[in-house]
Amino acid sequence: MAIMxxxxxxxxxREMTVEEFKAWLSRFDADKDGRISCQxxxxxxxxxxxxxxxxxxxxxxxxxxxxxTGHIDSAVEMEKLVQYAQQQLHMKIxxxxxxx
Numbered sequence: 001m002a003i004m005x006x007x008x009x010x011x012x013x014r015e016m017t018v019e020e021f022k023a024w025l026s027r028f029d030a031d032k033d034g035r036i037s038c039q040x041x042x043x044x045x046x047x048x049x050x051x052x053x054x055x056x057x058x059x060x061x062x063x064x065x066x067x068x069t070g071h072i073d074s075a076v077e078m079e080k081l082v083q084y085a086q087q088q089l090h091m092k093i094x095x096x097x098x099x100x
Contacts, residue, residue: 014091014092015092015093015094016091016092016094017093017095017096018082018093018094018095018096019096021082021085021091021093022078024044025041027044028040028041028043028044028047030043034073035071035072035073036071036072036073036081037070037071038057038058038061038070039057041057041060041061041072042054042057044057045057045060045089050089056088056089059088060084060085060088060089063080063084063088064077064078064080064081064084066080
């Protein structure tokens with residue numbers, strides 16, 4: 001008997017709020033430390049079926065990790081990650097407050 005499970009696959013075309021993006025990204029936080037490593041970011045991008053996800057994860061980390069710890073671990077770095085995902089990965093992420 002096979003056990004099957006389904007993980008919601010996001011598309012880079014799907015619109016989401018910043019909070020939804022953070023919640024989606026936190027699913028890949030393997031060690032549950034509240035920080036996102038390059039490997040965890042790679043797994044997140046791979047779930048989107050992004051070509052060369054490992055390379056894009058490294059580029060994203062380089063652009064977002066201000067203190068060069070190898071982790072996205074502050075609000076400022078998360079904001080940079082969101083901006084990078086919008087501009088370079090063409091993800092449609094919007095701030096809920098922008099509608100008003």
